Amino acid sequence: MDFSYTPKTQEMLARVQKFMDDHIVPRIGQYNEEVHAGNYPVSFMADLRELxxxxxxxxxxxxxxxxxxxxTRLTNLEYAPLAELTGRVSWAPEVFNCNAPDTGNMELLHMFASESQREQWLKPLLNGDFHSAFAMTEPDVASSDATNITTLMQREGDDYVINGRKWFISNAARPDCSIFIVMGKTDPNNENVHKQQSMILVPRNTPGLEIIRNPTVLNHHSPEGHCEIVFRNVRVPASNLLGEEGSGFALAQARLGPGRIHHCMRSIGSAQLALELMVERAQERKTFGKYLHQHGSIGEGIAKSRIEIETARLLVLKAAWMMDNVGAKEARREIAMIKALVPTMHTTVADRAMQVFGAMGLTPDTPLADIYTWGRCLRLADGPDEVHLQAIARMEIKESQTKLGATSVYLTPPARN
Ligand SMILES: Cc1cc2nc3c(=O)[nH]c(=O)nc-3n(C[C@H](O)[C@H](O)[C@H](O)COP(=O)(O)OP(=O)(O)OC[C@H]3O[C@@H](n4cnc5c(N)ncnc54)[C@H](O)[C@@H]3O)c2cc1C
Known part of the structure; x- marks a missing residue:
């Protein structure tokens, strides 16, 4: 595996860095002020996207x-350092049309949309004409197990009629979130619990689709929203079905691979920024006659943060390399590993940085509280840590079962008499 940057990556990195420096970082304060004042989408977003x-x-x-x-047609490995750069500012990915959940939705449509769905929904999304949401999680069932979902999609003539309640649906508060990819059950009695679900495209203005509220997460207001939504007798044509009826579970698996690695790439950038902030602050302030970094515990926190970021980055690059070279399916163990590892690294580094900043680290005067909040969210979004750990353990057990007994040669128990 070769993780060195190609000339194309280096050239793109320089351009993204310059764009961030010239157009994004100088507007962080304005973005915060506008969102705080309820002005969303912020006044400059459309122009920046155009640029x-x-x-x-x-x-x-x-x-x-x-x-x-x-x-740009970059490989995952080429995209990784660029995503990392954009991860330093929470809203930067949107400027490049690289923000979740639109990216995962575009991936999904790219893989499974019919020709007419592609024209109607994928092309405008790729052009940045509007945004999209992915609606799977439900308040009334444990949704880490997608077989639990209860939203019903019943076939009536040439239509499907949808009834159910979803929540934590990211992007739904955007006024221009025009399309919802909804996961529900078309065949709830199918003996195969993985064939009960389907996905269907629901335009926002469809009667019966109601956005109930946008709950804060960790008391943090997300202007794009993680909304609760109700579907009451929502009727859409059967041609809005994505893929085959009964393929919803498989489609969800296909969608989550790329989505998860992109989250992790951006997380590395957020953690890297938290470390840089921590290192500078530790050189600015003194207690008990020493700069903060001269206290052993602070130095140790800095060093551990660097080790954890580099470890996470290498594993993310390996996962990206595998996705490029053997495909997302073969890379699923690596993808599960990074999704279980990176958000905790992200919050751990942010937490250390907040501590080094003292009380200021908890205020909106630094990006650390936002960085921490998003890292914590990622321990749940796209599946909680435990589900990824369980998936890794299952793969380890399965692999071991193909060669059970192979480790016995390393055991040296005394002979029994
Ligand atoms: C900021 C944010 C954005 C989100 N965006 C979206 C979105 O756009 N669309 C969408 O559909 N969903 C979204 N989600 C929802 C997210 O995917 C779910 O919260 C997640 O899948 C967990 O489902 P749940 O909340 O129902 O928890 P539950 O399924 O009730 O699980 C609760 C807890 O049980 C434990 N647990 C579960 N399974 C296991 C296991 N196998 N072993 C051990 N412990 C286990 C874990 O600790 C888990 O946290 C978002 C969530 C957040 C926080």
Whole structure:
């Protein structure tokens, strides 16, 4: 495996860095003020998106674009350091049309949309004309197990009629979130619990779709929303079905691979920024006659943070390399590993940085509270840590079962008499 940056990556990195320095970082304060004042989408977002697109910094996450689709056609490995850079500012990925959950939704549509769905929904998403949401989680059932979901999608003539309640649906508070990819059950009595679900495309303005509220997470207001939504007799044409009826579970698995690695790439960037902030602050302030970094415990926190970031980055790069070279399915153990590892690393580093900043670290005067909050969210979003750990353990057991007894040669018990 070779993780060195290709000339293309180096060139793109320089351009993304310059764009961040010139257009994004100088607007962090303005973004916060506008969102605080309830002005969302913020006044400059459309112009910045236009500019990024005109500079060719657009849809950098999708490796296999078709000829008529706009984007950079980078591999996952090439995209990783770029995503890391954009992860330093929470809203930067949107500027490049590389923000979740739109990216995962575009990946999904790219893989499974029919020709007419592609024209109607994928192309405008790739063009950045509107945003999208993915609605799987439900308040009334443990949704880490997708077989639990209860939203019903019943076939009536040429339509499906949808009834159910979802929550934590990211992007749904955006006024221009125009399409919801909804997971529900079309065949709840199927003996195979993985064939009961389907996914269907529901335009936002469909009668019966109601956005109930946008709950805060860790008391943090997300302007794009993680909303609770009700579907009451929502009727859409059967042609809105994504893929085959009964394929919803498989589609969800396919969607989550790329989505998870992109989250992890951006997390590395957030943690890296937290470390940089911590290191500077530790050189600025003194207690008991020493700079903070000269206290052993602070130095240790800095060193551990560096080790943890580098460890996580290498594993993310390995997962990216595997996705490029053997495919997302073969890379599922690595993807589960990074999803279980990186958000905890992200929050741990942010937490240390907050501590080094003292009380200021908890205020909106630094990005640390936001960084921490998002890291904590990621321990749940796209599946809680435990589910990924369970998946890794299952793969280990399965692999071991193909060669059970192979370790016995290393055991040296005394002979029994
Ligand atoms: C900020 C944010 C954004 C989100 N965006 C979206 C979105 O856009 N669309 C969407 O559909 N969902 C979204 N989610 C929801 C997220 O995917 C779910 O919260 C997650 O899958 C867990 O489901 P649950 O909340 O129902 O928890 P439950 O399934 O009730 O699980 C609760 C807890 O049980 C434990 N647990 C579960 N399984 C196991 C196991 N196998 N072993 C041990 N312990 C276990 C874990 O500790 C877990 O946290 C988002 C969540 C957050 C926080």
């Amino acid at each position: 990024a697109r005109s500079e060719g910094l657009w849809n950098m996450f999708l490796p296999h674009l078709k000829d008529d689709e706009p984007g």
